[in-house]
Structures are given as C-alpha cells and as structure tokens.
Amino acid sequence: MSAAMKRSFTLAMLLALGLAPSARAANEADYKAAYAAAEAASKEAAGLRNQWTVTVSTMAAAKKAADGGDFDRATAAAKEAEALAKASIFQAASEKEAWKAMEIR
C-alpha cells in the first residue's frame, strides 16, 4: 500500500466514523440530553432578560415531537433551540457595549 493510499484510507475511515453517529436514528436519551442542554441555555437567556420567542417555540416543538415518539425530529429541534438560546446570550453580552454605537449624540 502506498503512502498516499494509506492516507486516503485513514481519511475515509475517519470520515466514516465521523458520519456514523449522525446516520444512526436518535433515541430518547439523545433527545433528553439535547433538551437539557437547550433548557440550560434558555434559562440563562431568560435570566439575562433576553429570551427569544423562537427559542421558546422551538423547545415546545421539540417536546411535542418527543411526545409523539419522533426522537429524530425532537433531538434536532432541541439542538436548534440550544443554538438559538446561545445566540441570544451572545447578543445580550455584545449589546452591553454595542448599543452605544446606535445612540444619537
């Protein structure tokens, strides 16, 4: 096996390993973990008084999908909700100073 072939083989294996978990269907445990992460981030955003409506509705959608047994959709929604909550936390932090740029002086 040439060095180049070896490299491609390793790369292919890594890629396959990397893709494997996403190909597997999500189960209840995956959903619960994703939802807990989303809930923690969303609580932090609410504490900053900077919750987004879409975080709340996406979390509700996750819960609804999980109640219906669709853990793929539920996990994906919970992950999205977490990302939204994290974006709102980032916004609250950056606006602590950034608001001044908009001020009429």
Added chain:
Amino acid sequence: MRTRAALLLGSLSAALVAFALTSPRVVAADKIDPVADAKAFQNFFFQKFPNVKHEDFVNGPYSMNADMKRQWQEKEEFPPYEFALDAGKEMFATPFKNGKTYADCFPNGGIGIRQDYPYFDTKEGKVVTLELALNRCRAANGEAPYSYVKDEMASLTAYMAFTSRGKLMDIEIPDDPRALEAFENGKRYFYTRRGQMNFSCASCHVQSPGERIRAEILAPALGILNAMPIYRSEWSGMGTISRRFVTCNSQTRAVPLEPQSDEYRDVEYFLSYVANGLPIAGPGARP
C-alpha cells in the same frame, strides 16, 4: 544611569500630563446628561425632517406621509377611539366601592396632568407611569387592578390624555442619582438590539422613520408616546403604552417583559423626557 532616570522621569510626567488632559473628557463622555441627550435627540429629527413642523412629530406616521395624513384627518371626524374615550370619562367619574374616585389619587383631580407622567418617585426610587399610578390608585381603594395593556386601562388613560391635549410634555428628572440612572437605563433599553431579528427600538424609530416596513409607515421616536393610548386598526382596538412595548418586543421575536417592569418604566421615562416641549395628542389612532 542619570540619563536613564531623567528619561524615565520625563516619560512619567508626559504620561501624567496626557492622563490629566484626557481624563476629564472620559468622565464627560460617561456623565449622564439628560438635557444634552434630549437636545441631540430632538435636533436629529428636526434636521432629518426639516419640513415637518416640530409639534407634528407627535402624529407619528402621519407627520411622515401626506396621503396618510389626509386620510387620518378625515378619520378624526369620527375617531375610532371615541368609544374608549367616553367609557374612560364615565369610569373616571364613577366612585369606587368606598365612595372615593380616581380624582382623589391625582394632583388637580387627575385633569390635565398627562404631560407630567411618568415621574420619578424619590420615595420609591423608581419611575411611576400613569398606568401604574392608576392601578395603585385602584389598589389603595380596595379595587382589583386592571390589565395594563388594553380595555379599561386604555379607556382611563385615553380620557386623562384627552384632558391634557395640547399641553406640552413636561417630564422632570430630579437631582437624584437614581433618577439619572433610570433615564440612562431607559436610553440603553431603547438602543439595545434584541430578539432574533436583532432590532432595537431605534432600528425602526430612529434609523427608519417614514420608511415602510411591510405595509406600515414607521413613526419617528420623537414624540412617539405623546399620542398614547392609541386605537390601532391592526389590533382592532385600543392599546396602552405597555401594549406598544410588548408588541414591539414580540415583533422583533424577543419575549416581551412584564408590563410595567422596571425596563419598560425606564424606557417610557427616557422617551417622554426627550419629547419634552411637544404637545400631548392622545388618544390617537394608528393603522
């Protein structure tokens, strides 16, 4: 060695001089100065819209668009807020169960005082809005509070605004660091971006008044509260200042705060203060 010491001493004194020269500016920039802020705020709009009469800014989108203004003037013949106004007048005069009325809670019997609200209560150390004062009046007289966003609260404030029509907004900021802080917090709230849309109040009402956002023409921030409460066709009903803040928040996809939360009280304080000198025009009607 001596040269080095001289150099060090020289740089140190130069740094000190530089610090002394720059520090007052830093302090000045951080100082809360509502008078300067209000002047800058008004000048911004006066310069941006040189053809709009100053007292016309309180008419919101109608000051920005001649067609809309003509339609509104026609509408004012039979204004949609009239029912609320009549109801508010009756409610205002109707005694509570204990025989007292709203008039007992307010200076001048509550007539012609809208322009003085919100005010900073030095005892409480917070801003008190007219809506809050009305519910506190009810509580003090053993009555249940009204919803802050519409119906009875809108009717009562409509009547009180009507008795102040034409009077100039006259908000005071007492010489109290807490009052200055409330003004500053209100200002910060006004300019802070929030919601998934990443909009601040200023994104629409400072950067884009007169522009369309979908079918709406955006109102200028200057005097935006002077016409409150308003009948909004979009709401098919009346709404208070609280309702305006709540809906603005949700339109940017931010979860609204509780009506009469400290932030909303402070932003009302800020917006009212910078509109000092402009007439009360409430109740108003908006598309």
